[in-house]
Amino acid sequence: MGYKCLLVDDEEEVINAIVRKIDWEGLGYEVPTYAHNGLEALEMAEGDTPDVVMTDIQMPYMDGLEFSRQLRKLCPGVKIIIFSGYDEFEYAKEAIKLEAEEYILKPVNSDELSSLFTRIRESLDKEAEERQSIRKLSRYYAQSLPLLQETFYSELVSGRIPQEHLAEYLLNYQIDLKGPVYEVVLIHTSSTLAPEGLNPVLLGISVRRLAQERLEEKWRGKFFSYQGDTVMIAQMDDSRQVIELTDDCDSFCRLAKIACKAVVTVGLGMVCTDAMDTVHSLEGASQAVSSRAIYGTGKAINIMEIEPEHDSETIMDESGKTLSEILRRIRVEDTIDIPLEAGRFVDSYSQDLGTMKLYEFFITDTMSRLYRFAQENHLAIEDVFADNTIGKALPDVLEFKIMLTDILSRMQQMIGDVRSKGQKSFVLKAQEYVAAHYNEEGITIEKICKNLGVSSAYFSTVFKKETGKTFVTYLTDYRMDKAKEILMTSDKKTYVIAAEVGFTDPNYFSYVFKRQYGITPSKFRTRGEIS
Template structure:
């Protein structure tokens, strides 16, 4: 049984004493915590004790009862107020309905009437507390289930099942903030083939997810879920250019995860988008990026924009079927698997086409898909496939075995062209990097970070490609080129060592001498003497 507190306020103490004695407070479920003889004192006591009920007269010194009611309702709105006053003030008191006074009681106080008033007050207080506790219980349940509701929302979002009209309500109800202004998906794949002793793949993936949350969540305002066996992070970026920094951060995480928990991790970075409703495309491209681990290896972060800069999301009208598998094989697999994927597609085509009309539609989709694939991967469409209408007509007349030979041949041709295009692309920015070194080797600020910023790629991707193309790291190449220029200046000029050091990008002559000796086996001075002897 709840016991509620009452504060009595009247400038006539005799009246207060009569009220205290005439009412069986304990039986009613109330206790009088004190009394005050003016509004100012009463307000102090309300602040100190915060009673459930204040019963006050109107006419009092310093602060009257109506002014007291205003203060109480403004600062403690849950407090109930009873006004008791003389008959001549009753109409005046009733005019103060905006004060939300619970009841008016006339003097002299009648114990029966006052008892009934407090019985009703007790019922009302019990009801309010019951409702409040129900709301608090529901709120508690809601907050407990909120992480699950949020995770379900994120899954639905990357599946593309949230509409623009539904989005604001979901964000509000699930207390989710997406400040952006740019967004992207990361797919974190943990290799099940490299599991430390005394740990199973599921526990390893869970450990990777926990580490990923700790490592990436704060800086990138990431929302993290487990989805289809992988960890998925929805990240927020201030600028599209931050994608390179994000890629490097993810690459460092891959090495960190291998060092700390022994996991071989690949992080696929999807395309950056401005609208969170476009996250399904980012997610699809992040999954695609993970597939490139067969080319670039693991542990590594792979940004789809860097490895497939022209590819736009979905492959074609039959993206979910065998044609999608064929395109994936063309991008990533050896010739034997491409041949098998082409055969699987044609088998699927012959089974699914129940009529000649359906077969014609399927051939049209195949031709359209091939053209779109070529366009998206920056291949010369006319050179690859010729005229689309002529190709469509020709394919309709081909026997199944001839069709199989043709599709295998064109698929392998696409693969060779992609390899060539990829090689040209990587050679292009490696050449640009070399040219930049040749023109700017004297710049002491020249570094891996600066060259990647100029080229618009991540450090991790650039370092992998540069090493693959040149057999040397970028810093190694820069150092060798600087030393080559320094050795020429030592032989061909009379400049002092510290001037030559500055000319090739070193502000510290001592460090320059150290690097030079490591390169040539002798100090700069000795090198000059040995190579300028008559």
């Protein structure tokens, strides 16, 4: 497939001559398409982006310089050639501003044109080669990912990853660290108790491989080396799985003694629900390993078992962070599974509280956070909570799961409705603006977006999604419908009708009408129908 070229000139015989005289296929191009003016060319470029555009300057409806400015916004990478019968310095200066590849004068010599299109093809080929080099770099990046990921894990548990950059790192390094519950596991291999003659480094590698075989899949473990030891970030669905994880690590220590002839002590840190808090979990795991002098080597030591006091304020703080994340996701997306998330949340914290007083505080704190979220997002409090209020008797865990699921589901629905209405609202406003101002010449997407307070890119995406048409097509269709209506119900002159539907140039109005319906306005009035 060759490169795509678009020729723009109101003199069709000029275009035909250029098409005939150049060996397009031999130069590496498809046979060019062509347009008769800038407006028509813009529409064609929007539908099928060209690689190269060659345009005349003097054309009706929109000259070549204005067309080039608009095209540069629409297709930033396009190569533009400007040719004209006018040897004026101002035109050449404007062409330079537009970063045109060439400014040439008519009549155009076929050899000169062939040479020019050859240079441009070589430029396009070079750019394609550079993109290929980027693909090679991407392959190299993929090969480097394991090392980059290990470095990331080490930085994370050291507290050197900023919270605001965490999501970016996870995306760039293709890391799945969704938890929702985390615990750092520190695997320490004794070098002083290593078998005689065996390199301690090789022994450590052997232990790590065995740990990955036994623990990685089940616990969705992320393994890396840290200060001479092996570390695993374990991921769990429920904090109550800590006992099972500890038992698995203890079994691993016994297996390492048999399989690798290694004395391995595994330390497990505090459970956390935020990946950023793994720095504290590592501290606990290190303390646990250091406690081997008291509790013995060759076993798993969980810091939560040797230091069982768990501050209730810490639990509430962690539960608040988890609930905040659920609410954040409700605010920005529609795909969150509310029953699943609500169930996980209640299970993760209600079982760790121990006393009814702390359980009551957990429920009250959760309801207060929900109330503040509803207020901050201007949700009707009575509609959000309905009958879900706390009476004299506290709900049990199952009842509170059902209550929380209902409240979060209502919030999700209400925020989704607001989001959807917001999009439909500005599309409707744009349509109302067209209905009120279609007879004005200067209607542009930029003017509409300034009026609505949204970006052009967002407006164009949502408008086409809601209406099935680009804004320009919608405006043209609306004007043409109005023109048909006036033609059928009045005897007004064509130039009068053109002005009434927003066209200052009656010739261009007739051109667009015929392009739209295949018939001129005067013939339509005579026939009273579209063929």
